[in-house]
Amino acid sequence: MNQLNKFREDISNVFKKGIKILVLSRALKSISLDLKLLAVNGIVQAGKIGSAQGQSLITLSGFLSDLPIQIAPELEDLESVSSDLARQLTVTSISIVRFLFYSNSLSSLLDDILIANKSSFRSTDFDLLNTQELNKLSKNKLLERTNQEEKKNIDLIAKVNINITYKSMDMLNKSLDLLSKAEQKILNLKRNGFIANYMGSNILIESSYLSTDQQSFIALVTNxxxxxxxxxxxxxxxxxxxxxxQNYLKYIIMSISN
Amino acid sequence: MKSEIIFESGDHKWVVFGRDPQKKNEVIDTNEFVIINNGEAMILDPGGIEIFPQVLSEITKYVSLEQIKTIFASHQDPDIASSLAMWLDLIPDIKIYCPWLWTGFLSHFGMGVNFTLNGIPDEGMEIKIGNQGSSVFAVPAHYCHSSGNYSIYDPKSRILFSGDIGAALIPIDYPLYVDDFASHIKYMEKFHLRWMPSTQHLRSWVRRVRAINPEVIAPQHGAIFAGANVTKFLDWLDNLEVGKYEMGAETTDINKTIWLKWKK
Incomplete structure (x- = not known):
């Protein structure tokens, strides 16, 4: 049963990752608000100066204040994608859990038959994750002496598992798509983060010419x-x-698609 | 998982499943019963999802899965009904009967499967074992222990499946049938005192069962009562005051320090 146990472990891990991604995406919301407050603070500080230098700082802070507006929908999208992902992974996990329970049933049934037939083979000698093997399971040579009734039962359980496998495969691929979407959103957010830092550096350079109020701009940029x-x-x-x-999902897909 | 035929007459058979040596220690041992009539089968309290693989593979020793037509769930507990979705997914035509009171709750065990439940009305009902042939009867057992709860009586075998009434927490190697009733009480008493909330409803169930006059009473946990032990069991229940679980002053005070912690 090691193969099935590993399978269960992988599904459990991918489910945990999905939840963690969702939690992390929600934690980002406070960052968007903090950036917005800082941008407003920058405009207010620059407005106080009232010189030509003040005007360039107002412009830069204006750019900075636009960033949260761009980041906010990206963050919302990321949270939405993460939420869809967590939901998709939950449904997939439940489907896989059903698959595992049927596999365990099949395994137990096969062991009973093999023991009764005094065979030296056991259920672990079958690849119960493999749809091709499941498809022809009752016709396996090791089960030649099995009666028709038992073969019918094996076929029924195997058929249910094949169906679950196809459905799960679809769900797993959808989860992979959602992970790619989340990856793209993260890239966009990182780009905005980079721009914010760049704006901060420019504000720092511009404010270095100020005779007064330099300190508050240094604090702003540090923030x-x-x-x-x-x-x-x-x-x-x-x-x-x-x-x-992604690695877990690809491994799971590989395990059940060969 | 072990299994044994407990009644057989013509095309009518009762099989009990339980005393599972493979189950995890923390999982309470349960008895599952299957009635086979005229080539069709009904499962009584199919058990929890944890033991589903063992139950399924053991049942297939007696019936082909396609022969299973009906499932009865006496109440809502997970050790009784958490495997329902697995059965439905495997045999989509299967009819599941459960207390009407619990249909909405049991649907939480759906696991994404199309989950249709047939609610049994408060007064009980006749349930066909399969599409043809014999029927059994859902006998009201409300508040014994669940608020929506039934026993199943099969007039052909004169066996009454009593669900949690008569349940006993026994060692795994305990005999299938109660031998010495007096010494069996210690395995049942605490279970009944804690899990049965209403003496009034328990008495009422006992009256109904005396009227039915079964030869065998088969609970979902523990050992089966047969012959003279049926009457001894009913007499014992008739003298049992339940729903009065008290922890004692000392224990209550100790607990108070736990559950009042939030007040600090």
């Missing part, structure tokens, strides 16, 4: 950098989880 760092840390963690989930 921008901290927020972008937080954003990047979360996005990197999400990316790692997405990669891990």
């Amino acid at each position: 921008i950098r901290n927020i972008v760092d937080r954003l990047n840390t979360n996005l990197d963690e999400m990316n790692n989880d997405i990669k891990a989930a």
Whole structure:
């Protein structure tokens, strides 16, 4: 049963990753709000200066204040994709759990038959994850002496598992698509984070010419950098989880599609 | 999982499944019963999802899966009904009967499968074992222990499946039938005192069962009562005061320190 146990473990892991991705995507919401507050703060500070230098800082802060507007829908999309992913993975996990229970039933049934036939083979000698093997299971030479009734039962359980396999395959591929979508959203968000940092650097350069109020712009830029760092840390963690989930899913698909 | 035929006459048969040595220790042992009549089968309390593989493979020793036409769930507990979706997915035409009170709740065990349940009305009903042939009767057993609860009486075998009434927490190697009733009480008493909430309803069930006069009473946990033990069991129930579980002053105080912690 090692093969089935490994399968169960992989599904459980991919399910956990899905939930973690959702939790991380929700944590990003506060970052969007923080960026918005900082941008407003930048405009207010620049407005206080009232010189030509003040005007360029207002322009830069204006650019910065546009970023949260661009980031907010991306974050919402990411949360929505993550939520769809968690739901999809939950449904897939339930389907796979059913598959595993039927596989265990089949395995138990085969062992009973093989033991009764005094065979030295056991259910572990069959690949119960393989749809081709499931398809011709009752016709396997090891089950030659099995009566028609038992063969009918084996066929019925195998047929249900083949159906679940096809449905699960579809669900697993949908999950992979959602993971790719989430990956793309993360890329977009990272780009916005990079721009925010870039704007921060420009604000810092412009404010260095100021005779007064320089300190508040240094603090503003430090805050921008901290927020972008937080954003990047979360996005990197999400990316790692997405990669891990993709690997698990590809392995699961490979296990049941050969 | 072990299985044994407990009644056989012509084309009518009762098989009990249980005493599963493969089950995990934390999973309570359950008895599943299958009535086979005229080549069609009915499962009584099919058991939890944890033991589904064992139950399924053991049942197939007696019937082809296509022969299973009906499932009866006496109440809503997971050790009784959490495998329902697996059975429905495997045999989509199967008819599932359960207390009407629990249909909406049991549907939470659906696992994405088309989940249609037939609710048994409060007064009980006749249920056909298969598409043709004999019927059994759902006998009301409300509040014994669940608020929507039934026993099943089969007039052909004169066996009454009693669900959790008569349940006993016994060792795994305990005999299938109760031998010495007096010594069996210790395995049942605590179960009944804690799980049965209403003496009034328990008495009423006992009256109904005395009127039915079964030869065998078969519970979902523990051992089967047959012959003189049926009367001894009913007499015992008639003298049992349930629904009065008290932890005792000392225990209550100890517990209070636990459940009042949030107040600090």
